[in-house]
Every structure is written in C-alpha cells, then in structure tokens.
Amino acid sequence: MKKELKTGFLMMVALTVITGLVYPAVITVVAQVFFKDQANGSLVSANSQVVGSRLIGQAFTKPEYFHPRPSVAGANGYDATASAGSNLGPTNATLFNDLKTRVVHYCVENNIPFESSRPLDSFRDAGGHLDDVALVKAFNDEKSPLVFTPRTPLPADAVTTSASGLDPHISPRNAELQADRVARARGVSVGRVKTLIAQHTQPRTLGFLGEPAVNVLELNLALDARMPLH
Numbered sequence: 001m002k003k004e005l006k007t008g009f010l011m012m013v014a015l016t017v018i019t020g021l022v023y024p025a026v027i028t029v030v031a032q033v034f035f036k037d038q039a040n041g042s043l044v045s046a047n048s049q050v051v052g053s054r055l056i057g058q059a060f061t062k063p064e065y066f067h068p069r070p071s072v073a074g075a076n077g078y079d080a081t082a083s084a085g086s087n088l089g090p091t092n093a094t095l096f097n098d099l100k101t102r103v104v105h106y107c108v109e110n111n112i113p114f115e116s117s118r119p120l121d122s123f124r125d126a127g128g129h130l131d132d133v134a135l136v137k138a139f140n141d142e143k144s145p146l147v148f149t150p151r152t153p154l155p156a157d158a159v160t161t162s163a164s165g166l167d168p169h170i171s172p173r174n175a176e177l178q179a180d181r182v183a184r185a186r187g188v189s190v191g192r193v194k195t196l197i198a199q200h201t202q203p204r205t206l207g208f209l210g211e212p213a214v215n216v217l218e219l220n221l222a223l224d225a226r227m228p229l230h
Contacts, residue, residue, distance in 0.1 A: 027057055054215055069161065099160065
C-alpha cells in the first residue's frame with residue numbers, strides 16, 4: 001500500500017513539474033524567440049505608444065478615419081472584455097430595425113445615393129444628427145412605413161455585426177465606399193485614398209482561404225502617416 005502511494009505521489013510531483021513548469025517555460029521561450037510579436041498580442045505602436053492590436057477591432061467614428069464593422073460587444077461596442085454578437089435571430093424585430101438604421105447611417109455619412117419615401121431631415125434631432133428612435137418608429141409605422149433603398153449594394157460587413165464584435169478587418173468594398181468621405185475630410189484625392197486601400201488589402205490566406213480584407217487600425221495609421229490632417 002505504501003509503495004503504491006509513494007509511486008502515485010512521485011508521479012503527481014513529476015507530472016506537475018513537467019506540465020506545470022517545464023512545458024510552459026519551454027513554450028514561453030520558443031514563443032518569445034520565434035514568435036515574439038504574436039505571443040505578445042500583435043500590438044501596434046505609433047509615436048512610441050501602443051495604440052491597439054492587429055487582432056482586436058476598435059471604434060473609429062471621426063469622418064477622417066475608416067470606420068470598422070459595427071459591434072455590440074459591451075455597452076458601446078468593441079469591448080474586448082465582453083466579446084459577443086447580438087445573438088438575435090433573423091426574424092427578430094430588433095435586429096431588423098438595427099440593420100435598417102445602420103443602412104441609413106452608412107449611406108448618409110458616406111454620401112451613397114439612396115431613395116427614401118420621406119425626407120431624412122424630418123428624422124434629425126436638435127443637433128442635426130439622425131434620431132434612431134424616430135427612424136425605428138417610422139420604419140414600423142403601419143399606415144405609412146419609411147422605405148429606404150440604397151442605389152448601391154452595401155457589403156454585409158458594413159451594416160452587420162460579427163459573432164465576436166471585435167473584428168479588426170473590413171472588406172475592401174466597405175473601405176472603398178468610405179474612401180470619398182475620408183478623402184474629403186483630409187483634403188486629398190479619392191484616388192490617393194483608394195491606392196492606400198489597395199496597398200493595405202490582405203489577400204486570401206494561402207491564396208484560397210477566406211476573403212481579402214483590410215485591417216482598419218493599420219489603414220488609419222497609414223492615413224495619418226501619409227495624409228496628415230492640416
């Protein structure tokens with residue numbers, strides 16, 4: 001009995017040391033030597049300060065920057081401690097209204113042509129901003145619902161949230177539709193902005209996995225470096 005207990009105890013100690021100390025130490029050393037950037041969170045720095053990660057999306061709302069995919073992670077979105085999607089089904093009224101209001105906002109802020117059954121000025125608040133509550137009420141008006149139709153097809157990532165709420169990328173098409181707004185805000189030509197988009201478009205992994213994508217943080221940092229605001 002004592003022999004079995006001694007053997008079991010020594011095995012526990014040995015496995016604890018191997019799997020709890022030696023293995024993590026070896027993996028840490030290998031990661032820091034060969035994959036330091038990835039192991040430390042793929043952090044991005046600007047002016048000697050960490051401004052984010054290539055793997056985590058963050059909010060950009062100013063007109064001179066490209067905007068990320070919508071997020072519902074946390075109260076204000078893009079909260080890395082509350083990664084989540086809306087978990088709303090395709091027939092959910094809240095999801096449907098959210099999508100419609102995002103479409104309106106996207107078209108208005110990016111000067112995308114649209115057709116509307118009512119003037120959008122009637123849905124602006126005292127500050128001149130679109131009132132989402134008023135828009136939703138108009139969309140659900142049984143007698144005369146608001147009909148809003150973009151004349152240009154919008155990419156899905158422009159108006160839908162992801163499962164994580166932290167996507168760092170947008171589609172090239174989404175970036176191109178924002179190019180005019182960014183160019184006007186920075187006082188440069190649309191062609192220069194679109195060239196920068198092309199330079200920061202990542203191809204499919206191994207040439208066939210996934211879709212081309214644009215990292216929003218890296219693109220915005222490139223904008224500040226090459227087309228600074230005056």
